[in-house]
Amino acid sequence: MKRVFLFLFFVSNSLIAxxxxxxxxxxxxxxxxxxxxxxxxxxxxxxxxxxxxxLISSKKTILVFYRGGWCPYCNTHLSALAETELQLIAQGYQIVAISPDSPKSLMETQTKEKLNYTLLSDSDGEFAKAFGIAFQAPENYGKYLKKSSENLNTELYIPVPSLFILNQSGTIIFEYISPDYKQRITNDLLLSVVKSL
Structure with missing residues (x-):
């Protein structure tokens, strides 16, 4: 009887988590x-x-969370950032972009979009969850996420497209977060913010 109770306790806790x-x-x-x-x-x-x-200890960082290489709005934003990268570097910044994509999918995105900045994989979602920007992926998104996710045993999630500016200590000094995935910060606004910080 004790074993049944422990099993039920474990299952119910897993469902809550x-x-x-x-x-x-x-x-x-x-x-x-x-x-x-x-x-x-x-x-x-x-x-x-x-x-x-x-990674961020030597330079201020423009940190971007994007949904994945399957998202055309994300790819457009990543390409736009590449256009302004040299200006951001001149201001003492680096760009780091993070998504649920596997390293292989990141490489494909980097090659396709001709990106020189750093792309990182958060396939289990721990980083996006710690930032508080992850949410449950709708069922119809599974076909995109399962192709790109490295760990298929974790709950499928999507990060809300977000941009954070961090100092070398890892403190957030600016953020732009829009639940509407079609809305992204413009290069003009980003450069204006960077110059004012």
């Missing part, structure tokens, strides 16, 4: 300006583990 993700993009609770970002490791396009704190 899986339902912790917001059900829609408008229900997220992101980190705020002034808060510090989590120190986690992600994988680069070669599948190599990268410690995020080490």
């Amino acid at each position: 899986q339902s912790n993700l917001p059900s829609s993009a408008s229900d997220i609770s992101p980190l705020l300006i002034g808060e510090n970002v989590p120190n986690l490791s992600l994988k680069d396009t070669n599948g190599k583990s990268v410690n995020f704190s080490d």
Whole structure:
């Protein structure tokens, strides 16, 4: 009897844990300006583990979360960022873009969009969840996410497209978050913000 109880307890706790993700993009609770970002490791396009704190310790960082290489709005935004990368570098910044895509899919996006900046894989969603911008993927999104996700045993999630500006200590000094995935920050606004910080 004890074993049955423990099993039921475990199953019910698992179900509760899986339902912790917001059900829609408008229900997220992101980190705020002034808060510090989590120190986690992600994988680069070669599948190599990268410690995020080490990555941002030498330069201020434009951190972008995007839904994946399957999303045309994301690809347009990634390409737009590439157009302004040199101006951002001149201001002392680096660009880092993160998605649920596997390292292989990241490499395909990097090649297709001709990106020179860093792309990182958050296939299990731990980084996006820590930022408070992950939500449950609608059922019809599974066909996109299963192709690109590295760990198919985790709950499928989507990050709300977001842009954070971080200092070298990992403190958020600006953020742009829009639950409407079609709306992204413009290069003009981004450059204006960077110059004012």
